[in-house]
Amino acid sequence: MKYLxxxxxxxxxxxxxxxxxxxxxxMSAKTIDYSYLTEVGTIDFSGxxxxxYSKAFDHAxxxxxxxxxxxxxxxxxxxxxxxxxxxxxxxxxxxxxxNARQTKDLLIKFRAQHYYVYLPExxxxxxFFGYVCMGEYSHIYNVVTTNSKILxxxxxxxxxxxxxxxxxxxxxxxxxxxxxxxxxxxxxxxFVVLTIAFKLTCGCNVDEYSxxxxxxx
Amino acid sequence: MKSFLVIALSCLVFLVLFFSIGNETLRLEKxxxxxxxxxxxxxxxxxxxxxxxxxHLNSKNVKIKFLVGDAYTKFVDLQKSKDILLVTSASFxxxxxxxxxPIGLCxxxxxxxxxxxxxxxxxxxxxxxxxxxxxxxxxxxxFTSKKCDLLMTSNHAHQHLNPRENAxxxxxxxxxxxxxxxxxxQTQLVYSHLKKDDENFKNILVGADGKERRxxxxxxxxxxxxxxxxxxxxxxxxxxxxxDVLTHLRAKNYDVNFILNLDTGSKNxxxxxxxxxxxxxxxxxxxxxxxxxxxxxxxxxxxxx
Numbered sequence: 125m126k127y128l129x130x131x132x133x134x135x136x137x138x139x140x141x142x143x144x145x146x147x148x149x150x151m152s153a154k155t156i157d158y159s160y161l162t163e164v165g166t167i168d169f170s171g172x173x174x175x176x177y178s179k180a181f182d183h184a185x186x187x188x189x190x191x192x193x194x195x196x197x198x199x200x201x202x203x204x205x206x207x208x209x210x211x212x213x214x215x216x217x218x219x220x221x222x223n224a225r226q227t228k229d230l231l232i233k234f235r236a237q238h239y240y241v242y243l244p245e246x247x248x249x250x251x252f253f254g255y256v257c258m259g260e261y262s263h264i265y266n267v268v269t270t271n272s273k274i275l276x277x278x279x280x281x282x283x284x285x286x287x288x289x290x291x292x293x294x295x296x297x298x299x300x301x302x303x304x305x306x307x308x309x310x311x312x313x314x315f316v317v318l319t320i321a322f323k324l325t326c327g328c329n330v331d332e333y334s335x336x337x338x339x340x341x
Numbered sequence: 342m343k344s345f346l347v348i349a350l351s352c353l354v355f356l357v358l359f360f361s362i363g364n365e366t367l368r369l370e371k372x373x374x375x376x377x378x379x380x381x382x383x384x385x386x387x388x389x390x391x392x393x394x395x396x397h398l399n400s401k402n403v404k405i406k407f408l409v410g411d412a413y414t415k416f417v418d419l420q421k422s423k424d425i426l427l428v429t430s431a432s433f434x435x436x437x438x439x440x441x442x443p444i445g446l447c448x449x450x451x452x453x454x455x456x457x458x459x460x461x462x463x464x465x466x467x468x469x470x471x472x473x474x475x476x477x478x479x480x481x482x483x484f485t486s487k488k489c490d491l492l493m494t495s496n497h498a499h500q501h502l503n504p505r506e507n508a509x510x511x512x513x514x515x516x517x518x519x520x521x522x523x524x525x526x527q528t529q530l531v532y533s534h535l536k537k538d539d540e541n542f543k544n545i546l547v548g549a550d551g552k553e554r555r556x557x558x559x560x561x562x563x564x565x566x567x568x569x570x571x572x573x574x575x576x577x578x579x580x581x582x583x584x585d586v587l588t589h590l591r592a593k594n595y596d597v598n599f600i601l602n603l604d605t606g607s608k609n610x611x612x613x614x615x616x617x618x619x620x621x622x623x624x625x626x627x628x629x630x631x632x633x634x635x636x637x638x639x640x641x642x643x644x645x646x
Contacts, residue, residue: 238454241457243435243442265627
């Protein structure tokens with residue numbers, strides 16, 4: 125009986141604790157005061173998490189589409205503009221991870237409302253493989269021969285290629301000849317296979333910010 | 342060793358052939374000498390300049406249109422009913438190998454394609470298709486907006502709004518664009534008469550110097566409004582090229598109000614009416630993306646037929 129009482133008390137305590145936890149969560153959720161237009165124009169977003177932004181977006185969208193109340197539509201639009209700008213700034217400042225699932229979901233919701241939040245410049249890697257995919261070799265040549273940052277890498281590549289050719293023609297005498305031949309053959313084989321695989325599949329696997337599912341931004 | 346060489350060389354030949362997949366042959370137009378540009382004057386050693394006044398050949402009104410979102414189809418439709426004087430690539434998009442998303446605010450005749458202002462580009466262009474672009478059609482986003490209660494009265498109220506910096510302004514601006522069916526794009530405002538020259542060109546060597554440059558200029562000459570498309574023949578930094586253009590135009594007695602940067606990247610397009618037909622002036626681009634059929638956005642100067 126004594127144990128039953130102790131168990132009951134413990135259960136009640138646990139229940140109250142769980143309620144307390146819920147209250148704390150509800151208290152921590154950020155809310156935007158929509159009472160006055162001047163208020164929604166000056167929202168303090170400090171301490172907002174991705175969840176808070178997502179909830180604020182849903183609320184703003186609800187207000188924005190309230191066809192019965194013009195003031196709500198206006199307030200919803202204003203808040204959505206502010207949220208878009210704020211979320212963009214949070215991502216740019218690395219306070220939010222642009223590759224996290226929740227962030228991606230929020231960006232998709234923004235895009236559905238024509239807010240293209242966070243459009244970083246397409247990376248050089250994506251551009252390179254994109255042009256290779258499209259067979260734009262003369263354009264790649266133009267870029268690499270005029271870009272002062274890429275040119276040293278290209279020169280290094282050309283020198284390496286020349287050395288390989290000299291080696292193949294037996295102009296370079298050294299003791300690792302056999303091993304180097306094998307290495308060149310293996311590298312060349314891998315290169316050919318990867319190139320064929322890439323050209324056959326690149327069309328739907330390279331886009332602005334991802335390369336075969338790997339996020340690059 | 343010989344067999345190894347043969348294998349390597351045959352693989353190389355195979356690769357070259359394989360790489361050529363996807364290389365569509367560019368359909369180039371007949372390379373004719375340029376005829377006179379009629380109302381559009383042109384040419385200098387350093388710049389290519391196309392000037393538009395209110396009237397073309399002293400009769401028809403010159404109008405300007407911004408096309409985006411399946412720009413080529415819209416261009417073909419426009420071409421059926423209008424005489425095209427010049428068409429060039431306009432604003433920037435996020436993707437280079439597909440249609441992509443317009444960077445910064447962008448709308449076509451009241452329909453927004455992107456409501457998210459770019460935080461670094463300071464020029465906002467509003468086009469109403471009724472005539473040339475005036476100074477009121479360009480918003481310098483580096484300037485703060487005026488108070489909202491002043492906005493509703495003026496016909497050109499949008500010039501006092503700053504949708505990049507102020508959320509209330511953005512609401513008023515978006516409503517105006519949608520109601521009046523305006524077209525909008527955002528780009529770099531490389532010269533604004535609202536700022537001093539030092540402010541305009543303080544970081545003159547910023548960015549890359551690997552592109553030729555093209556600008557849209559709103560100016561006046563002898564009191565008459567002019568819109569100009571002016572391109573540099575040499576590759577240069579954007580702001581340095583803009584400064585050279587400003588100096589050049591001032592020497593020719595233009596009173597320059599705004600200079601806006603246009604896209605000359607992989608989708609670098611410029612077709613000009615040579616008096617007989619619309620001629621492609623970028624006939625040998627290094628990429629097939631630079632074809633009008635693949636354009637992301639276009640600015641078109643035209644008259645009614």
